[in-house]
Amino acid sequence: MPNIKQLAEAAGVSVSTVSRVLNGHPYVREDKRQAVYKAIERLQYTRNMNAVHLVKGATQTIGVILPQINNAYFGKVVEGIGQQALQVNYQLMLCQTGYRTHEERKALHMLRDKIVDGLIIISRSLSLNQIEKYAAYGPITLCEEVRGRPLSCVYFDHYASFQKALIYLWSKGHRRIGYTVNRRNSASSATRHKAYLETLASLGGEGREAWIFDNCLHLEDGAVLLNKIISMDDPPTALLVTGDQVAAGLTIAAQKQGVQIPDDLALIGLDNQPISKLLGITTIDNRLNEIGAEAFRIIYRHISEQTDSTTIQELGFKLIERSSV
Amino acid sequence: MPNIKQLAEAAGVSVSTVSRVLNGHPYVREDKRQAVYKAIERLQYTRNMNAVHLVKGATQTIGVILPQINNAYFGKVVEGIGQQALQVNYQLMLCQTGYRTHEERKALHMLRDKIVDGLIIISRSLSLNQIEKYAAYGPITLCEEVRGRPLSCVYFDHYASFQKALIYLWSKGHRRIGYTVNRRNSASSATRHKAYLETLASLGGEGREAWIFDNCLHLEDGAVLLNKIISMDDPPTALLVTGDQVAAGLTIAAQKQGVQIPDDLALIGLDNQPISKLLGITTIDNRLNEIGAEAFRIIYRHISEQTDSTTIQELGFKLIERSSV
């Protein structure tokens, strides 16, 4: 495999001239340019990008940290990231962490070690204090609200969306309202818990611990949950489900068990996944694709502008009324 | 950001000694080793992996080519790849091509340009002739049957699985059997078409062009298809659906339209996705996770052993009987 020097020799020019044509610089005489092209063809020359990365100090690659790729929620975000990356010729390095801090740290190391130029963290286990330490090595953007730190973020308002959904359920006559989350101890869960208690209180109702269900992420989790709910002495009549996959699981299981939706149990999902449309589930569109796309744009802007500033970006959401309430 | 030379100075040793402790080599006196650690801490030294990649001629990264990440089928395969990659400390570079040959070619270039050490192609648009050209630059593994080329592959037998499913439907009394695919002109589609015609003929039945439906990949496609089928003059009574998402879309739409499954329309899905279990869809488990995992193992073995040989690996499948037939 020839290098640039041999190529230059073969073309009868200097390495810098070769480099110029390789990088499309102007000010190269046409015949020399052609000679280089000829030589490239003849020697089957291919550039070693690792050398380019070394000398440029950048790789045109950004890392994406997420617990698992095979998931409708994360998939939608990554898709958004990827579409933007494509447009500016950036690569995506994927890190499936399974929420293991050890793996998350390894991904952070990629930024420190200059394997990636920036990092997007879709969901995490590590503390912000831990993550913050790596901000010195390059831009990091989280897909959750983060303030007062050297970290950027894109997010939608969990509090407001919960509030809106709760008020909607209340207006439809529901007084026994519960909700589901994935991890009880995540940042968004704390916000949601607060919104849950405060909103219900302000409406003159009350939230109950027994109506809060965790470990709900996948379709199957919804099915399991339905069985749990129908065996409760004092079940909620409505559920705010943070994820359409789970809402779909609940819906399908409900049909099997003869539970009527919305009469026996009302549901509001989240993410506006295709399946919620098909099943007629009322949901909140939080524009996951756009969250991913915007996360990339923020990173890209920070890289391009070499700025150390931080961006905080809130995206809107929309309640989509269908027939599960 | 200090480099290895400054670090060596600070530690009072040579760069080679630093390099040795950095790479965990033996034969370094303990006090010098400690001195290096101290200096690393003090200078906040971090290694530039691009230099390592350059000098080693490898990046510990493999590229993954797929049309889109946000998809149950591809997601499952990528997950399998990622799990294996994690175990041996390899990174994954993701390339969402949207089946655009231009993007696929860009991904192939990553192998040529030494950005990745190997490539896994989950699904493609480019011809094998085009892809084959890049085999000289590093190992390439496809997730489909490929023979007589310098390319490795993992796959399950589309022909045999179609055959098995058709015989099963036939044994249940179906005589008007159709099937769905995503892209009509993909390699697997050709195999399936052959299996479809030959198997039905051997059973004394016949296939019909009108019972073959393409552009079926997502959930919504299944819903659209159901409407198409119920408006047909001469609809099939059973459908072999290559993808549980589509089968799920069909099933859910059928419930809405009052179409009885399996009585009005029988279904056999593919991929054994969670949703097929929930909806009671009879399906074929083709072990997508394992296909991804094995694809990585093959690539990894070829990289480790520096061999130019090629691996062809067939994985088994299993018909999972549920209640949609």
Next chain:
DNA sequence: CTGTTAGCGCATTCAG
């Protein structure tokens, strides 16, 4: 418009 040269940061022979 072009060539010379000095790095980019690290691994690794080869002598000690």
Next chain:
DNA sequence: CTGAATGCGCTAACAG
């Protein structure tokens, strides 16, 4: 056990 020296392949000042 250790250090000096060489090279990985390329870019970009700098001097023509």
